[in-house]
Amino acid sequence: MRPFTYERARDPQAAVKAAAETPGARFLAGGTNLLDLMKLEIERPQHLIDVGRLPLGQVEETPEGGLRIGSMASNTALAADARVRSRYPVLTQAIVAGGSPQLRNKATTGGNLLQRTRCAYFYDTSKPCNKREPGSGCGALEGLNRNAAILGASHACIATHPSDMAVALVALDARVETLAPDGDAREFPLMELHRLPGETPEVETHLIRGELITAVVLPPPPEGGQVYRKVRDRASYAAGLASVAVAGGRVALGMVAHKPWRAAEAEAALAGGASPEAAMDAELASASETGRNGFKITLTARLGAAAIAEAKGTR
């Protein structure tokens, strides 16, 4: 780990100001991802701004009948929240499908969204990785890429976004609230938070430098069933090979792309009366295989169809 300086932010405004003004600054929330990456010198921040104790941990009702989730709400608290469990069960299911209880106790809502890929070549600093060292090449492209993206990948990067929670949030049509360094509050669909890799896989979101996620807002729950399913090599505490969140007529896919993937084609097909299988086929018509990950196309199709059917209560 490189030496770094540390401060605890007094309030969100001070946090974004410090982030904009200090070179090499990063926010520290639960630290479950950032600190691991720092120990391996994959992340090398010069300054940490601890936002973990900012008063952004509440989950509140919105006037519209949804919930505003503070960005510092822990994964454990959010998954256990009675309102979430009764109105947004897909979110609870997705959160508890991730990590371990210890990790979820520390992990925050904001940090979970911004966790970085689990690509093995990203983690091994002796290997080329465009995300870690822009321009160095992509070690995974011709490597052991069994878990690589099947949607929206580029020749520069085939990594996936590993968050479970984010997949459910996308299916729930969540919006993100942020505070920009100039003090302006922004809000936009969570679907638009993450980017596809393109030529610049090191740029993972549309946030500007020093922008702080303050909350995630859920609209009222959609009509219809909600289901989260994740396929993994081990029963718990494992990154997924594919996941799907269904909330009413909305479908999102996880671990198949550089971002949580809103399955718009599948949704449209379903709205048009297509079967779950046909809807997934429509979504995955644009899927492509790289090296060893071809099975994920089949797997995602089957998993998605099963989850859609389950949410409809037809199976």
Add this chain to the structure above:
Amino acid sequence: MSSVADYALPNPVTDNRSGLIGKGVDRYEGPLKVTGSAPYAYEVTPPSPPAYGVMVPATIACGRIIAVDAKAAEASPGVAAVWTHLNAPEQAPRGTRVHPRSTAPSRPVLEDDRVRFFGQPVAFVLADTLENAQAAAHLVQLTYEEQTPDVDFHGQLAKAEQPPGEEDVEIGDFANGFAQSPAKLDETWCTPIQNHCQMEPCASIAWWDGETCVVHTSVQMVKPAQHGLAETLKIDRDAVHLMTRYIGGGFGGKGQTYDDITLAALGARFLGRPVKVAYSRQHMMHGTIHRPATVQRVRLGATKDGQLTAMSIMTTTHCQRDGHFTEHASNFARSLYAAPNRLTGHRLIHLDLPGAGPMRAPGEASGMLSLECAMDELAEALGMDPIELRIKNEPEVDPETGKPFSLRQLVRCMREGAQLFGWDRRNPRPGQARDGRWMVGMGMAAAIRGNFLLPAKASFSVDRHGVITVRQGMTDIGTGSYTVLAQIAAETLGVPLADVRVEIGDSELPPAPGSGGQFGAATAGSAALAAGMNLRKAIADLAANDPGSPLHGGPAEAVTFQDGVIAIANRSESLASLIARAAPEGLTVEGEHRPAADARNWSQHTYGAHFCEVGVDPVTGETRMRRMLGVFAAGRIINYKTARSQLTGGMIWGVASALTEGNAVDPRYGSLVNQDLASYLVPVQADIGELDAIMLDEADDKANPLGIKGVGELGISGAGAAVANAIYNAVGVRVRDYPITPDKLLGAMLAR
């Protein structure tokens, strides 16, 4: 030298008067471990504040270091030294054995500019804090001249050669026997590289007390570690005082030492203060040995009614470029089933990978994953129950050597297991049973693992309080050695467990070979019994000759030992009062056990049968173990609790071998892809359903005076095959390439 016949004579352990033997006694060191007060090597408090050493692993697999730039690292805060091959302290050349009886030769660190494997320690930083050492380690700049590593095991199978000094073992005429068999099976199985992933990585702390190097490390075998370090440092063997008191898992990976111990010793000498060095989790994957991958071709020929007529298992495996290790995955088959025509052997490929070496049940753990599935396939092809097929081919005597078995209760394990597990509820037609979204199947496999005994010593003392202390250069790698030694001592001297102390893991104690090959309890325990018997004799003589003792006049042979009291008929006194009066400084005696001269006249093994029920999700190909039972015949059980824990732990590893575990090699870089416990998948709680291990009540009086055998490696042997067979029964397809992950299983299910 003794004879096996002597083993059958009664002794205090086999008499088991107080009933301690076989009981589920809690771990001797358990309270220390669960309260965090058992210091593992890295946590030992040294006499003065330590400095910290951090290794820099090579980032290529094969080549030479052509330039070193250590300036930035040297200038980094707190750094005391940066070493590479250019400036490492002098050590003996590799392989030196100045003392002819050294049990290990020298193993110098940073010896030259050659990089032999990815992760080889190529530089070393000493600093005042761990953080400073780690930060500086990243600043060491090494320039390599890289050669293309030759690591593609599966691409080179044709180049495999007979391991040096080995020959295939053929009995009868395999080729002919196989060709003429009415029923035939010829299939190939693959197993991947596995890593030990001990909870405690390899770690050492060393300091110098005058000319003596005091070192605490984490190693399974005390003497080779001590001797190897002395040879490397070019000092007298007695000038190394090595301790390894608590060990957070070994599994064979700590059967040898690594660079941490040498670097700690050299660093401590250089700085004149204690130095700690540990491997990181990532570095453990490459920097220490692994279980090599195998490709196993199994051929079985049988009559229509299931009599095996031909049997062969041929294993191809790999080891390091300069290495010698062979994963003997075919050997177990030599004693398992009867068949007149038999062929077993191994082929080896040398690769630019880290060292291959022993890992829990070397040979069986990989080998039984093929043959025990082949038997399942053959049973199905013949329309037989897999248990009946095995029973039909149960040998009367060892099928290759013709020697009698010391004790073989494999059939009983299978029969009792079948009954307890509900085997009769298994539908032999695959793909028939469902439970909600899961397709459910049952499978079984046999287990066999050799039983071994080695020479060992021990000392026993009694003090004026009647407390017995066992001292032995044995290790406890989490298996329960402390506890079983305490039980043997208590039973032998007739004292309560609370009056026994156990001191192990120290090079200054009477030597024992340590932990490995599931010989630990039998070997260490037999020596302990011998020492205990010598102490009984010394105590009896002392009492018989002490005018102040009610036992005065003897006869010494008639003295009994129970509840801390010694007695001859109705004359008695407490052990404590005798010692306090007649030998206030206490008594210490040594004892030794060597295997009987005729021990090799018997074929000796431990046995078991695994039963497993899995669920497979037909949508995703995910497999989950639902239920598993092992029934084992492993001689007398000293401690029900620690033995059961060894067996279930082995079975869990078998589940991992079947479903999740393995290191993938990236041939371009010669490195392993998954390097941490988030990506190297050992089972978590949720992976293991209902699990139990049952031990038959038996004693093998040909094994050793205690009648015990090993359990540490038996549990994993065959376990994964039972899982694989259950998968077949659930879904009707076979995946012969382990681990059986969802991608492979779903692919096979869809291809059908």
